Amino acid sequence: xxxxxxxxxxxxxxxxxxxxxxxxxxxxxxxxxxxxxxxxxxxxxxxxxxxxxxxxxxxxxxxxxxxxxxxxxxxxxxxxxxxxxxxxxxxxxxxxxxxxxxxxxxxxxxxxxxxxxxxxxxxxxxxxxxxxxxxxxxxxxxxxxxxxxxxxxxxxxxxxxxxxxxxxxxxxxxxxxxxxxxxxxxxxxxxxxxxxxxxxxxxxxxxxxxxxxxxxxxxxxxx
Amino acid sequence: xxxxxxxxxxxxxxxxxxxxxxxxxxxxxxxxxxxxxxxxxxxxxxxxxxxxxxxxxxxxxxxxxxxxxxxxxxxxxxxxxxxxxxxxxxxxxxxxxxxxxxxxxxxxxxxxxxxxxxxxxxxxxxxxxxxxxxxxxxxxxxxxxxxxxxxxxxxxxxxxxxxxxxxxxxxxxxxxxxxxxxxxxxxxxxxxxxxxxxxxxxxxxxxxxxxxxxxxxxxxxxx
Numbered sequence: 001x002x003x004x005x006x007x008x009x010x011x012x013x014x015x016x017x018x019x020x021x022x023x024x025x026x027x028x029x030x031x032x033x034x035x036x037x038x039x040x041x042x043x044x045x046x047x048x049x050x051x052x053x054x055x056x057x058x059x060x061x062x063x064x065x066x067x068x069x070x071x072x073x074x075x076x077x078x079x080x081x082x083x084x085x086x087x088x089x090x091x092x093x094x095x096x097x098x099x100x101x102x103x104x105x106x107x108x109x110x111x112x113x114x115x116x117x118x119x120x121x122x123x124x125x126x127x128x129x130x131x132x133x134x135x136x137x138x139x140x141x142x143x144x145x146x147x148x149x150x151x152x153x154x155x156x157x158x159x160x161x162x163x164x165x166x167x168x169x170x171x172x173x174x175x176x177x178x179x180x181x182x183x184x185x186x187x188x189x190x191x192x193x194x195x196x197x198x199x200x201x202x203x204x205x206x207x208x209x210x211x212x213x214x215x216x217x218x219x220x221x222x223x
Numbered sequence: 224x225x226x227x228x229x230x231x232x233x234x235x236x237x238x239x240x241x242x243x244x245x246x247x248x249x250x251x252x253x254x255x256x257x258x259x260x261x262x263x264x265x266x267x268x269x270x271x272x273x274x275x276x277x278x279x280x281x282x283x284x285x286x287x288x289x290x291x292x293x294x295x296x297x298x299x300x301x302x303x304x305x306x307x308x309x310x311x312x313x314x315x316x317x318x319x320x321x322x323x324x325x326x327x328x329x330x331x332x333x334x335x336x337x338x339x340x341x342x343x344x345x346x347x348x349x350x351x352x353x354x355x356x357x358x359x360x361x362x363x364x365x366x367x368x369x370x371x372x373x374x375x376x377x378x379x380x381x382x383x384x385x386x387x388x389x390x391x392x393x394x395x396x397x398x399x400x401x402x403x404x405x406x407x408x409x410x411x412x413x414x415x416x417x418x419x420x421x422x423x424x425x426x427x428x429x430x431x432x433x434x435x436x437x438x439x440x441x442x443x444x445x446x
Contacts, residue, residue, distance in 0.1 A: 001295055002327045006310040006320055069226060076224055087229040089375050091314055091346050097229055104225045123314050123346070152312050 013127055016095035020102065020130025024113065029060075030209075030216040031113040033129050035153055036137035037146075038119030041163040043071045045137065045196040046114060049206060050078035057111035057213060062101045064093040064118045071116065081105045092123035095130060111213055121146065125153040132216060133158030140164040140171055144178035151185050159190045161205060166195040236350055239318035243325065243353025247336065252283075253432075253439040254336040256352050258376055259360035260369075261342030264386040266294045268360065268419035269337060272429055273301035280334035280436060285324045287316040287341045294339065304328045315346035318353060334436055344369065348376040355439060356381030363387040363394055367401035374408050382413045384428060389418040 024031050034042050050059050058080035063072040064087055072084040083101040085093060098115060105113075115131060117124040125134070136157035138146055141164060147154040154160060160182060168175060175193070182191055190208060194201035247254050257265050273282050281303035286295040287310055295307040306324040308316060321338060328336075338354060340347040348357070359380035361369055364387060370377040377383060383405060391398060398416070405414055413431060417424035 001292065001299055001305050001307055002324075003292060003295075003307045003309060004320070004323055004327075006308055006313055010311075010313075012319070069224070072224055072226075082224050084224055084226045085229055086226060088233075088349065089345055090229055090233075090349055096235070097227070100227055101225075104227075122312055126311065126313050 007126075010126060013095050016099060017128035017130045020095055020099055023102065023107070024130055024132075027107045027110070028217050029107065029110055029113045030213045031115065031129075031131045032209075032212075033115045033117060033124075033131035033134045034137065035117045035121070035124045035134055035157070036119060036139070036163075037121050037142055040119070040137045040139040040142065041196045042116055042119075042137050043074055045161070045163065045194070045202070045205075046075055046116065047078065048196055048199065048202055049209065050075065050114075052206060053209070054078050056210075058109055060105050060107070060110040060113045062093075062098060062105075062113065062115045064097070064116060066090075066118060075116075080110060087118055091118055091120045092127050093117050093129060094127050098129045111217075112209070121150040121153055125150075125156050132212065135159045135161065137161045137163050138178075140167045140173045143171075144174040144181075147178065147181050147185055154182060154185050154189070157186065157189055159192070159205075159208065160186070162191065162193045163196055165193045165200055166198045230349075233349060236318050239322060240351035240353045243318055243322055246325065246330070247353055247355075250330045250333070251440050252330060252333055252336045253436045254338065254352075254354045255432075256338045256340060256347075256354035256357045257360065258340045258344070258347045258357055258380070259342060259362070259386075260344050260365055263342070263360045263362040263365065264419045265339055265342075265360050266297055268384070268386065268417070268425070268428075269298055269339065270301065271419055271422065271425055272432065273298065273337075275429060276432070277301050279433075281332055283328050283330070283333040283336045285316075285321060285328075285336065285338045287320070287339060289313075289341060298339075303333060310341055314341055314343045315350050316340050316352060317350050321352045334440075335432070344373040344376055348373075348379050355435065358382045358384065360384045360386050361401075363390045363396045366394075367397040367404075370401065370404050370408055377405060377408050377412070380409065380412055382415070382428075382431065383409070385414065385416045386419055388416045388423055389421045 061079045061082040063084045134157045284302045284305040357380045
């Protein structure tokens with residue numbers, strides 16, 4: 001029996017992701033690929049983040065959604081530019097879709113490009129879109145076992161947000177255990193425990209984002 | 224807000240699927256793309272089907288699996304040729320992967336090529352692999368509401384197998400309602416109620432398969 005690993009076949013997507021990367025670097029944009037399960041609170045987090053920082057930065061948003069434009073509508077008033085990609089049932093964005101969306105955005109006017117991926121813990125992790133980093137959002141009601149069950153995403157993510165921390169007292173989410181497990185899976189990830197709803201911890205996440213914008217705008221990091 | 228439909232971006236995959244189609248037609252192979260949820264019984268059905276018909280036809284199998292080779296091992300003894308594609312966490316096969324697998328198969332020696340897709344009711348339906356037809360397998364314990372919830376697959380499938388019919392007395396699966404709904408979603412589909420475990424109804428499915436092989440081997444249908 002011959003066994004083929006699809007990882008090798010993802011190469012074509014990665015080449016296209018690199019093309020996106022080159023284009024985004026040229027414009028000095030910080031690009032984040034936000035990934036989580038459905039309903040983990042990505043959109044609420046982006047709403048509060050963009051609302052707070054929109055006078056400082058011009059945000060572009062590429063919103064991946066299975067069918068609806070509901071999330072995009074929530075973010076529209078805070079974004080300089082927003083493009084919705086309806087994946088028509090597909091469970092992830094790929095580099096081609098993002099390239100297509102980028103064509104419709106005023107990249108030279110933007111400081112931050114947020115790609116809100118389709119709600120799914122599995123497939124989006126395998127597709128490089130040209131981002132500076134992946135941001136994983138895990139919400140407390142999903143359970144503290146998710147990093148061990150879906151290690152790809154948590155291994156790949158530069159930053160991990162544990163959201164809906166306001167629900168910690170009402171669930172059996174094992175926060176110390178989860179942090180320990182994340183530390184094992186991905187020792188270099190920065191982890192923030194937040195509640196996008198109450199605002200708890202969101203300040204730290206925004207400071208992290210500002211620091212990343214600063215780094216990306218400094219040309220030395222591309223040398 | 225600009226809205227992009229990814230359906231248009233699936234075009235590249237479809238072109239590659241057409242390339243596979245041309246190659247498969249040249250060899251007169253019946254090619255089935257088998258799609259279901261995880262655990263719906265595709266592998267058990269293929270085991271009984273291939274075991275019964277292997278003296279009549281040479282079967283090739285392309286086995287899509289997230290990580291393991293367990294399903295491929297079960298089918299290996301009944302197949303003339305089997306290639307396992309480990310999708311490394313991706314939730315569907317695409318035409319590229321199938322093209323790569325076909326390179327390792329003795330297509331001229333085969334009569335039937337079975338592509339057992341990754342267990343998933345959503346994404347595989349969107350990716351044309353070059354098959355003659357998609358075969359959807361729905362199992363009774365999944366519930367009779369699944370066709371309405373995941374219409375893409377059931378719309379696309381030429382044949383729909385309702386498997387694990389032996390569990391009908393022990394579940395609240397509404398068989399008449401499900402058949403009615405499938406008839407609305409896809410009036411042209413052929414539907415078989417079967418149990419791969421007990422063998423109930425499997426004979427009808429195998430007659431269907433034999434008839435399809437006959438049609439595909441007759442050169443007139445390619446004119």
